[in-house]
Amino acid sequence: xxxxxxxxxxxxxxxxxxxxxxxxxxxxxxxxxxxxxxxxxxxxxxxxxxxxxxxxxxxxxxxxxxxxxxxxxxxxxxxxxxxxxxxxxxxxxxxxxxxxxxxxxxxxxxxxxxxxxxxxxxxxxxxxxxxxxxxxxxxxxxxxxxxxxxxxxxxxxxxxxxxxxxxxxxxxxxxxxxxxxxxxxxxxxxxxxxxxxxxxxxxxxxxxxxxxxxxxxxxxxxxxxxxxxxxxxxxxxxxxxxxxxxxxxxxxxxxxxxxxxxxxxxxxxxxxxxxxxxxxxxxxxxxxxxxxxxxxxxxxxxxxxxxxxxxxxxxxxxxxxxxxxxxxxxxxxxxxxxxxxxxxxxxxxxxxxxxxxxxxxxxxxxxxxxxxxxxxxxxxxxxxxxxxxxxxxxxxxxxxxxxxxxxxxxxxxxxxxxxxxxxxxxxxxxxxxxxxxxxxxxxxxxxxxxxxxxxxxxxxxxxxxxxxxxxxxxxxxxxxxxxxxxxxxxxxxxxxxxxxxxxxxxxxxxxxxxxxxxxxxxxxxxxxxxxxxxxxxxxxxxxxxxxxxxxxxxxxxxxxxxxxxxxxxxxxxxxxxxxxxxxxxxxxxxxxxxxxxxxxxxxxxxxxxxxxxxxxxxxxxxxxxxxx
Numbered sequence: 001x002x003x004x005x006x007x008x009x010x011x012x013x014x015x016x017x018x019x020x021x022x023x024x025x026x027x028x029x030x031x032x033x034x035x036x037x038x039x040x041x042x043x044x045x046x047x048x049x050x051x052x053x054x055x056x057x058x059x060x061x062x063x064x065x066x067x068x069x070x071x072x073x074x075x076x077x078x079x080x081x082x083x084x085x086x087x088x089x090x091x092x093x094x095x096x097x098x099x100x101x102x103x104x105x106x107x108x109x110x111x112x113x114x115x116x117x118x119x120x121x122x123x124x125x126x127x128x129x130x131x132x133x134x135x136x137x138x139x140x141x142x143x144x145x146x147x148x149x150x151x152x153x154x155x156x157x158x159x160x161x162x163x164x165x166x167x168x169x170x171x172x173x174x175x176x177x178x179x180x181x182x183x184x185x186x187x188x189x190x191x192x193x194x195x196x197x198x199x200x201x202x203x204x205x206x207x208x209x210x211x212x213x214x215x216x217x218x219x220x221x222x223x224x225x226x227x228x229x230x231x232x233x234x235x236x237x238x239x240x241x242x243x244x245x246x247x248x249x250x251x252x253x254x255x256x257x258x259x260x261x262x263x264x265x266x267x268x269x270x271x272x273x274x275x276x277x278x279x280x281x282x283x284x285x286x287x288x289x290x291x292x293x294x295x296x297x298x299x300x301x302x303x304x305x306x307x308x309x310x311x312x313x314x315x316x317x318x319x320x321x322x323x324x325x326x327x328x329x330x331x332x333x334x335x336x337x338x339x340x341x342x343x344x345x346x347x348x349x350x351x352x353x354x355x356x357x358x359x360x361x362x363x364x365x366x367x368x369x370x371x372x373x374x375x376x377x378x379x380x381x382x383x384x385x386x387x388x389x390x391x392x393x394x395x396x397x398x399x400x401x402x403x404x405x406x407x408x409x410x411x412x413x414x415x416x417x418x419x420x421x422x423x424x425x426x427x428x429x430x431x432x433x434x435x436x437x438x439x440x441x442x443x444x445x446x447x448x449x450x451x452x453x454x455x456x457x458x459x460x461x462x463x464x465x466x467x468x469x470x471x472x473x474x475x476x477x478x479x480x481x482x483x484x485x486x487x488x489x490x491x492x493x494x495x496x497x498x499x500x501x502x503x504x505x506x507x508x509x510x511x512x513x514x515x516x517x518x519x520x521x522x523x524x525x526x527x528x529x530x531x532x533x534x535x536x537x538x539x540x541x542x543x544x545x546x547x548x549x550x551x552x553x554x555x556x557x558x559x560x561x562x563x564x565x566x567x568x569x570x571x572x573x574x575x576x577x578x579x580x581x582x583x584x585x586x587x588x589x590x591x592x593x594x595x596x597x598x599x600x601x602x603x604x605x606x607x608x609x610x611x612x613x614x615x616x617x618x619x620x621x622x623x624x625x626x627x628x
Contacts, residue, residue, distance in 0.1 A: 010038050010078035010109070011047040013067040015086050017054055027052075030082035033111035038080055041109070046076050057257070058093035060268050068097065072104045082111045084129055089137035091455065094130040128448050135451060152250055152280045156185025159250055163241040164225065165194035165287055187248065187284035196222045197244060197287045200235070205295040210235050239300065245293045246286035249279050315346050316375045316497075316507040317518055323350035324519040324560070326364040327609030332371060346371035348520065369520045369556055377559045378511075378518060379497050381575035384598035386490035391600045392571075399569070399602035416471045419464050426461035430454050516562045519608055521576055523557035558596070562606055570606040574599045 014030035027050050038045050047070050049063035058064070064087075070076050079101050081087050087108075088094050101108050108116075116126045148158035162168040166187050169179040196217065203213050210232035217230040224230060242249060253271035314332075321330040330348040348371055352364030385391060433454035440447030496502050496510055558576035565571045579595045 008041075008043045008077045009046045009075065010041075010043040010080050011049070011067050011070050011076040012038070012045060012080045013064060013087070014048075014050040014082060015061075015064070016052050030086060030111075033082050034080045037109060037111040038078075041078075043078055043080075046070070054089075057268075058088060058090065058096070064088075064097075068100055071101055071106045074104070077106045078109050079106060080109045080111065084110060084114060085133040085136065089133045091127065091130045091134050091452075092459075094133070095127065098126060127452065131448050131452050131455070134455070135448075151185055154185075155282060157187065157248060157250060157282050158185065162187060163243045163248075164238055165190055165197045166243060166284065185282075187243070187282070189285050189287070192223060194287055196220075198292075201239065201244070201288050201292050201296040204235075204239065205292060205299055207299060210300065236300065239293075239296055242293075243284050244287045245290045246284050248282045248284045250282070252279055314505045314508060315371055316504050316511070317348070317371070317378065318508055320508075320511065320515055320518045321348045321369070321374070322517050322519055322609070323352065323364060323366050324521065324609060325366045326350065326352045328352045328364065330369070330520070333368075348374060366520075367522070373556050374518070374520055374559060377556065377575050378515070378561060379494070380596070381559065381561055381573050381598050382490075382497070382514070383494055384575070385573050385600065386485070386487070386494060389485050389487070391598075392485060395571070395600040395602050416468065419468045419471065423461055423464045423468065426457045426464065429457045430461070433457065514564060516564045517606070517608070519560040519562075520556065521558040521560060521574075523577055527557070527577060527579065560608065562608070570603045572601050572603065572606070572608075574601070 012031060012034040014027050014034065016027055016030075031048065031050070035045065047067065049067045051061060051063040053061050067079060071079055084094070087097060098108060114129070116123075151158045157168050160168050160170045167190050169183045169186055169188070171184060173179045174181050174184050200213060200217065203216065204210075208216075214230040214232055214235060222230070224234075251274055254274050255269055255271055257269055318332050319329075321332075322328070323330050328351045330350050332346045333349055334346050336345065347368040349368045350364045350366045353366055353368075433450045437447040437450040437454065440450060493510055493514065497507055558574065561573040561575075563571040563573055575596055575598045577594045578597045580592045581595050583593050
């Protein structure tokens with residue numbers, strides 16, 4: 001059909017899971033099929049988006065989101081795809097794509113000729129076909145993991161990537177005749193690499209820094225796997241392997257995909273430890289004894305700061321400060337202040353606020369924090385907390401009273417019993433649907449309806465299990481006891497923190513048993529003092545770096561400190577500015593001095609950005625607390 005003026009506009013989206021895709025399903029083949037469909041329908045192509053990503057992902061597939069944004073903005077009326085499974089392989093995600101396209105008044109078109117009528121029948125057909133796509137992805141995953149599991153159960157290592165100093169016989173080695181089928185998955189020693197392993201562990205156990213060991217390996221010509229120079233990060237990951245003591249493992253960690261993490265600018269995949277009973281332990285030639293392996297790892301973990309060659313770059317709050325807006329870590333940057341007598345100091349800056357180049361925009365607008373001023377805030381907050389232990393009892397009492405009211409209003413006990421009954425019912429319905437699905441398959445009938453019911457109940461059960469954990473946690477914190485505060489230890493800590501002769505590195509280590517996270521706070525807008533208002537009050541022009549001037553007051557309004565008290569609840573110590581007092585110095589000049597307040601609150605969990613997922617929620621939290 002010819003394309004004429006006023007023809008509908010279309011956007012093409014193509015996707016492959018890997019770069020090695022077969023003929024007909026490659027990106028080029030998909031685009032050719034979609035372009036032919038557009039030409040046959042007489043529509044104008046206004047956009048083409050392609051990407052190489054798994055069909056199990058949805059939110060983190062940026063090109064798909066761009067194509068949908070073009071549809072939702074009204075610039076295109078059709079979304080052309082080669083096949084349904086190229087759009088995705090998750091029922092919920094596919095239905096959401098269809099809903100967004102139809103809500104914009106557009107249409108999904110498939111190059112393979114598949115169509116879905118509007119109405120109940122069309123929606124049912126679309127859901128069933130989406131279920132098949134999801135089922136196919138699950139089958140592929142089961143086949144992949146099934147073979148590796150069988151190999152692991154037979155005592156062979158399925159992971160062909162061996163640590164430095166070892167090699168694992170693979171299937172290709174069997175085909176080439178380099179080893180027998182029985183040797184597949186077993187470890188052998190690579191002598192040209194193994195001779196460096198024991199001296200490396202001995203140097204680390206003796207207290208040498210990671211950088212010094214990396215320099216030694218590079219100077220002595222020790223080969224690396226990739227040909228790149230040795231670096232401390234490679235050595236840290238290397239020495240954690242238990243293969244060196246003859247106990248290689250597999251399936252120690254489970255990979256989790258959380259696409260909501262992409263909104264915070266961090267990776268969507270992360271690993272969590274598996275229970276020990278799920279680990280597979282194999283045999284390998286030991287290159288060192290277990291005692292040396294333990295001593296080296298303990299020395300690296302315990303003496304990380306002390307052994308670093310850059311101790312002068314460590315500060316009291318290094319590793320503790322977190323951005324209150326985006327939840328990223330704030331790094332300490334050394335700088336100098338003062339004009340006549342420059343003094344060395346530091347600032348804490350959010351990693352999301354660092355502009356790496358002209359093309360990359362800042363992801364966070366939180367300003368830098370003067371290091372010594374933030375240190376002072378933390379020390380004064382801890383001093384008020386330690387010197388007034390009644391603040392702890394008051395905070396716990398207020399929290400328990402609030403929990404009692406909330407629990408009575410929500411009727412947690414009856415809700416927990418109801419949720420447990422529903423979980424049992426969902427589990428029973430899953431088993432029935434799975435049985436019916438198997439019976440249908442044995443009779444040669446279509447069992448996709450039962451598969452859909454099974455998946456639906458599985459999703460509902462998971463949601464209820466999450467709610468159950470939340471209710472159990474709420475009941476646990478409802479019986480919270482007042483933590484015991486050792487005043488003699490607190491007194492010694494404050495004395496060390498205030499002692500100028502104590503190194504900053506030692507202060508950093510002393511804070512570890514008490515402080516978990518520090519969130520800096522900005523001065524609320526109504527309490528900020530501009531230079532004009534400063535002069536209007538008759539105060540002298542502030543001097544940069546004197547600690548009383550408006551540059552500091554404009555930025556640092558205090559801090560929130562998450563204390564390390566137990567695991568059932570979060571104890572958040574807050575020191576914040578609440579006003580200004582006008583005072584006179586010896587020269588009878590007016591000066592504004594901030595008035596501070598220290599409070600302690602207890603919550604079920606840390607409500608600050610580290611545990612939050614949506615940036616919009618974090619922004620709302622910041623507005624409510626006057627951060628910007």
